[in-house]
Amino acid sequence: LEDTKKLEQARSILKYGAPSQGPYLRFYENHVLAYDQSKRTPIWVAEYLTKANVEGPANRKNVKFRPDPNVTVMYTAHNSDYLGSGWSRGHMSPAGDNKHSQEAMRESFYLSNVVPQDLQNNGGFWNRLEMYCRDLTKTYQSIIIISGPLILPQERNGKQIVEYEVIGKSQVSVPTHLFKVVLAESDSMPTKPLGVFIVPNKPIGFEHSLTEFQVELEELERVAGVTFLPKLDRKQVSDLCKVNGCKLMKKEKFQLYFITRKIQSSRSIKHLDKVWGELEENKLQPDEYMVNLYNSKREELMNVEKDKSNVTK
Amino acid sequence: LEDTKKLEQARSILKYGAPSQGPYLRFYENHVLAYDQSKRTPIWVAEYLTKANVEGPANRKNVKFRPDPNVTVMYTAHNSDYLGSGWSRGHMSPAGDNKHSQEAMRESFYLSNVVPQDLQNNGGFWNRLEMYCRDLTKTYQSIIIISGPLILPQERNGKQIVEYEVIGKSQVSVPTHLFKVVLAESDSMPTKPLGVFIVPNKPIGFEHSLTEFQVELEELERVAGVTFLPKLDRKQVSDLCKVNGCKLMKKEKFQLYFITRKIQSSRSIKHLDKVWGELEENKLQPDEYMVNLYNSKREELMNVEKDKSNVTK
Numbered sequence: 295l296e297d298t299k300k301l302e303q304a305r306s307i308l309k310y311g312a313p314s315q316g317p318y319l320r321f322y323e324n325h326v327l328a329y330d331q332s333k334r335t336p337i338w339v340a341e342y343l344t345k346a347n348v349e350g351p352a353n354r355k356n357v358k359f360r361p362d363p364n365v366t367v368m369y370t371a372h373n374s375d376y377l378g379s380g381w382s383r384g385h386m387s388p389a390g391d392n393k394h395s396q397e398a399m400r401e402s403f404y405l406s407n408v409v410p411q412d413l414q415n416n417g418g419f420w421n422r423l424e425m426y427c428r429d430l431t432k433t434y435q436s437i438i439i440i441s442g443p444l445i446l447p448q449e450r451n452g453k454q455i456v457e458y459e460v461i462g463k464s465q466v467s468v469p470t471h472l473f474k475v476v477l478a479e480s481d482s483m484p485t486k487p488l489g490v491f492i493v494p495n496k497p498i499g500f501e502h503s504l505t506e507f508q509v510e511l512e513e514l515e516r517v518a519g520v521t522f523l524p525k526l527d528r529k530q531v532s533d534l535c536k537v538n539g540c541k542l543m544k545k546e547k548f549q550l551y552f553i554t555r556k557i558q559s560s561r562s563i564k565h566l567d568k569v570w571g572e573l574e575e576n577k578l579q580p581d582e583y584m585v586n587l588y589n590s591k592r593e594e595l596m597n598v599e600k601d602k603s604n605v606t607k
Numbered sequence: 608l609e610d611t612k613k614l615e616q617a618r619s620i621l622k623y624g625a626p627s628q629g630p631y632l633r634f635y636e637n638h639v640l641a642y643d644q645s646k647r648t649p650i651w652v653a654e655y656l657t658k659a660n661v662e663g664p665a666n667r668k669n670v671k672f673r674p675d676p677n678v679t680v681m682y683t684a685h686n687s688d689y690l691g692s693g694w695s696r697g698h699m700s701p702a703g704d705n706k707h708s709q710e711a712m713r714e715s716f717y718l719s720n721v722v723p724q725d726l727q728n729n730g731g732f733w734n735r736l737e738m739y740c741r742d743l744t745k746t747y748q749s750i751i752i753i754s755g756p757l758i759l760p761q762e763r764n765g766k767q768i769v770e771y772e773v774i775g776k777s778q779v780s781v782p783t784h785l786f787k788v789v790l791a792e793s794d795s796m797p798t799k800p801l802g803v804f805i806v807p808n809k810p811i812g813f814e815h816s817l818t819e820f821q822v823e824l825e826e827l828e829r830v831a832g833v834t835f836l837p838k839l840d841r842k843q844v845s846d847l848c849k850v851n852g853c854k855l856m857k858k859e860k861f862q863l864y865f866i867t868r869k870i871q872s873s874r875s876i877k878h879l880d881k882v883w884g885e886l887e888e889n890k891l892q893p894d895e896y897m898v899n900l901y902n903s904k905r906e907e908l909m910n911v912e913k914d915k916s917n918v919t920k
């Protein structure tokens with residue numbers, strides 16, 4: 295009776311519809327997200343990784359960041375908001391998690407999956423965290439990952455103050471932190487390793503370990519206002535960093551990895567040799583694979599440049 | 608087929624449930640609200656006013672502010688967050704809109720209906736805006752009102768910066784602004800007058816008119832990230848401030864109103880006479896009703912105090 299009365303009054307109050315923040319869940323080929331129409335960023339982006347979906351031929355070459363066509367125009371971010379802002383476009387579901395499908399890759403570049411991220415953080419520490427998550431698919435059958443932005447207060451003159459920038463005409467909110475919830479599981483394992491991390495949105499050097507940023511799930515839930523994995527039996531959970539170490543790729547290996555990628559994508563001998571020089575500059579020792587890669591790439595580019603100069607003559 | 612594939616992947620991604628921000632709509636006897644679990648304030652609070660529900664015997668005497676028992680403990684505000692913070696507890700659905708029912712009155716004191724509000728704004732300009740809305744029930748059959756907090760950026764050194772305080776252990780967000788959407792209607796009228804206001808959360812004097820704070824509905828929707836009255840045919844809408852004037856109660860009448868209330872609630876002759884003195888201090892002319900009220904209250908209190916002194920002897 296009480297409830298009937300409330301619902302009757304609600305019918306009058308909501309006569310012209312309930313105020314709406316848009317659909318809570320948005321579905322894509324390889325991720326599900328909740329979008330914050332006022333911040334013009336996701337609230338969270340969830341993925342399910344297996345060995346199969348982090349491998350494949352899909353690439354980001356012809357894929358561009360663009361407004362998500364599923365978000366009302368008034369509430370979407372635009373590339374122009376980011377350009378010249380000093381903030382990079384940081385994927386929440388990273389491009390590297392979407393290699394099994396060109397469509398999934400394309401959708402990961404929607405700005406609904408993006409937050410303004412410190413450029414060094416994006417290419418450095420956060421990137422290494424993403425690689426670590428992908429690597430977990432070699433050890434576990436599946437990984438559920440939930441990533442998103444956070445805006446946290448700081449102490450100032452005895453008060454708790456929240457301060458953050460909004461960028462561009464769309465006023466996209468720049469988070470002070472980013473979070474990642476990582477749940478690994480295999481049918482054969484009695485527990486499910488869980489790691490939860492809150493990482494400041496700024497440059498983080500190689501001297502910092504991932505475990506420095508580990509928090510309890512409840513702590514993230516408290517500051518985010520979001521309950522994660524509500525149907526998970528938390529008694530079944532173990533500590534990912536105790537079980538698996540949470541070791542990110544070391545500096546030297548990370549640098550070699552990037553130089554390898556640069557060699558692969560070099561388009562001129564001049565550029566290739568400049569990249570090769572970075573090895574010496576950073577006192578890095580190339581392995582046999584890299585030496586072979588360099589030699590074959592150099593031969594390929596020499597042929598290309600010979601052909602070009604023949605055409606020009 | 609495309610959608611089936613997405614939903615199948617979603618089943619894996621959301622295997623342990625979708626991250627949750629709690630129920631979007633929360634129903635009460637006289638209001639409906641959406642709650643922000645991270646800010647510990649409502650997002651919006653909607654009401655439906657008629658002449659009948661702004662009148663009645665319900666009062667706030669024995670009603671206290673308290674955490675909403677329907678909100679998860681981790682996400683609710685507490686009285687201790689507000690006390691000593693310098694911010695008052697500002698109703699979104701005001702107590703004065705809930706006089707027809709003691710239960711509705713009680714629910715309006717849940718902290719889910721409350722935001723940290725500047726004390727002078729709460730008792731002054733915003734209070735006068737609420738009175739104006741109640742007065743509209745004398746002219747129109749029904750009024751839909753949607754109120755809530757806003758946090759807006761400011762320009763600083765060529766950047767757009769958002770800055771706000773969070774108070775207490777629960778870190779309740781102090782809004783920079785408050786909004787109100789007011790839609791009036793009567794069966795006999797061809798159009799529905801609509802007024803939308805964004806008011807800074809600070810003292811606003813009598814020299815300011817309500818129309819200074821009027822904005823287009825779309826402007827509020829853009830900054831709030833919320834679409835209001837989605838089923839309303841906006842072609843049927845007229846401008847409340849053009850049709851009805853949007854005049855708030857003038858300073859003198861507002862002061863007389865408060866002195867009247869103070870006379871009614873006086874509990875000693877000393878206090879009563881101090882209140883009566885405020886009339887002269889403020890150069891206010893009491894009307895016949897007030898003079899009679901003062902005289903009968905004084906007689907009542909004299910009898911009470913005589914009885915008391917007899918008991919003491």
Ligand SMILES: [Mg+2]
Pocket residue numbers: 383384385388416417420421
């Ligand atoms: Mg990235």
Ligand SMILES: [Mg+2]
Pocket residue numbers: 696697698701729730733734
């Ligand atoms: Mg108030």
